[in-house]
Structures are given as structure tokens and as C-alpha cells.
Amino acid sequence: MSAVIFFIAAIGAISGAVGVVVLRDPFYSVLALVAHLVSLAALFLLLRAEFVAAVQVVVYAGAVMVLYVFVVAYVGEESASLGERMRSTALGSRRMRLLASLAGGALLAELLISLLGTGLKAIDSYGAAYHPGPRTFGTPAYIGELLLTRFLIAFEVASFLLLVAAVGAVVLARRRGGLGEETVTVERLAPLHLERPLGTGTMAEGVEGRGVAPSARPGDGNGAGEPVREREPVR
Amino acid sequence: MSIAWYLAVSAIVFSLGAAGVMTRRNPLVVLLCLELMLNGGNLALIAFSRMWGGGSGQIFAIVVMTVAACEVCIGLGMIVAIYRRRLAIDVDELRELHG
Numbered sequence A: 001m002s003a004v005i006f007f008i009a010a011i012g013a014i015s016g017a018v019g020v021v022v023l024r025d026p027f028y029s030v031l032a033l034v035a036h037l038v039s040l041a042a043l044f045l046l047l048r049a050e051f052v053a054a055v056q057v058v059v060y061a062g063a064v065m066v067l068y069v070f071v072v073a074y075v076g077e078e079s080a081s082l083g084e085r086m087r088s089t090a091l092g093s094r095r096m097r098l099l100a101s102l103a104g105g106a107l108l109a110e111l112l113i114s115l116l117g118t119g120l121k122a123i124d125s126y127g128a129a130y131h132p133g134p135r136t137f138g139t140p141a142y143i144g145e146l147l148l149t150r151f152l153i154a155f156e157v158a159s160f161l162l163l164v165a166a167v168g169a170v171v172l173a174r175r176r177g178g179l180g181e182e183t184v185t186v187e188r189l190a191p192l193h194l195e196r197p198l199g200t201g202t203m204a205e206g207v208e209g210r211g212v213a214p215s216a217r218p219g220d221g222n223g224a225g226e227p228v229r230e231r232e233p234v235r
Numbered sequence B: 001m002s003i004a005w006y007l008a009v010s011a012i013v014f015s016l017g018a019a020g021v022m023t024r025r026n027p028l029v030v031l032l033c034l035e036l037m038l039n040g041g042n043l044a045l046i047a048f049s050r051m052w053g054g055g056s057g058q059i060f061a062i063v064v065m066t067v068a069a070c071e072v073c074i075g076l077g078m079i080v081a082i083y084r085r086r087l088a089i090d091v092d093e094l095r096e097l098h099g
Helices: A002-022 A026-046 A050-075 A078-088 A090-116 A140-148 A152-173 A191-195 B003-023 B027-052 B056-084
Strands: none
Touching (some): A050 B056, A140 A152, A140 B056, B027 B056
């Protein structure tokens, strides 16, 4: 029974991986990756890693893939012209693809030799002894205890890494000035701002403050991409 | 099934991902293929953890998942930023990262 499940899940995982690499539309690639992840979760279950399998399905195939789907839906229309360009430079591209496939095959042979040709006797076994129970190998209680005792530093570093990544993603994907599509309407209603003439050298002007309309700043060297705002300056 | 079968599947998935990283030109698909490589590594880690009977491999797999989530976060942020600047979404065109 476990052999049948293994082969179904392994075939699913490998065909999902092939689908990710081969399919032309990025959206279908994402869907193939979801299938791959679910099959991989079945393999994790066969390896008695229940908690990791649940995390794989819930977090990876659930949350991360939703992020992918949104970005593909946002950027996705680029893929058609990309495909045309790929066909137009077919000769060099095909040669590169052939070389890369050869490199992948060589990597596969190397990995298989190094993984399966080791002297490890346990590789041909079914794994260590397994006694089912509430706190045995792979259960959430076991993983949680390990995470909070022996691997506490790794746990904390991983959480800090997540924080840094979230901040970095916000900084990377935010709207910047000079893009031509920005419509910032910052209401500056500070009382000092009302009587102050332009060009008084305030800090807000020093950093090209947003309360000052660009039409009031002649000779502004910000380039052609400066957005034209209809709002009159608040004065 | 013995552990060797799982290791074979992980090697196949890893090298498929590597071939995808080298062949595909859309950065989104390159990121997906990186995910494939990380998943191959995860499967090997969990298979070794089962072979050894300890939990360290599973903890390592969870940490790898965290790193993969961070990588996706930053990579997709960069792709959105590239798209906003009306640059071509093609890793061959994007040779330099300035400005």
C-alpha cells in the first residue's frame, strides 16, 4: 500500500516539476508547482513527517502560491511578447537550452551517483524504528519541543529573517516618485505652511517636499517623468 | 519504500529545477524553479531525518521553507518594481541593477 502511494506521489511530484519547467504560461507553471507541492506533502507523510507535511500544504501550497498567483496576474501579460521574442531568437536560444538541459542531466547523474552510491547501509533500509504515539518522531509536539529548546536560535533567526524580508518587500515594491503615474495628494494643513512663501529653504523643500506643487518650482531638474498635479499648492 | 527511492526523487526534482533556472528567461519562472530546487533539498533532508530517526532534518526543512518564503517575498517585490519601471521582464535583458 505504501509503495502504491509512494509511486503515485513521486510521479505527481516529478510531473509537476516537469510542468513548472516546460509550460509556457507562467500561470500554468504556478499551478503545476502547487500540484508538485501537494504530492511532495504526501511523500513527507510517508516519511512520517506529519507536521512538515501540514506546513507544506497550508503555508507553502496555500499562502506562498497565492502570492505567486497574484503577481503572475499582475505582471502576466508580458509573457506573450516574451514568447515571441524567444521564438525570434530561436537559434541561439535553442543552443543555450540544449546546453542547459545537458548540464541538468549531468547534475542529475552526479547527484544520483553521490546519493545512491554511498556506502551508507541505511539507505536501503526503511528508516529507523518508529513507534506511534503522541510525542513520537515528527508530531507537532515533538517539533515544537525541538524548536523551542534545541533549535531556539535557529527559530529566532528565521523569524527575524521573515521580518527583514517583509520590510524589504515593502521597500522594493512601493511606489516611488518620478514614475509618471504617481498621484500623491498629501494634505499639508500645518498652520505655518499657510503663510510661508516658496523658496524659504525649509527642510520640506530640501527633500523636494510633497506639499509643494511642481508647477511652483521652475527649473526643477527632476526630468521628464515629473507628474503634473492639478492641485493648487496649499498656501 | 526504502530511503534510496526518496533520495532518487529528490535528485530528479533538484536537477529539473536547476535545468529550469538555466533555461527559462522569465524571472517568475526562474523563481518557481528555485522553489523546485529547495523542495528537492527538503525532500532529501526529510528522508535522511527518517533514516536517522531524529528531528533535526525536519527542523532544517522548516527553516528552508522559511528562507524560501523570504526569497519569494523579495523576488516578487523586485519583479513588481521592474514591472513598474516598464522594463522588460526577461533575465537576459536585465543585466544591471542600477537605478
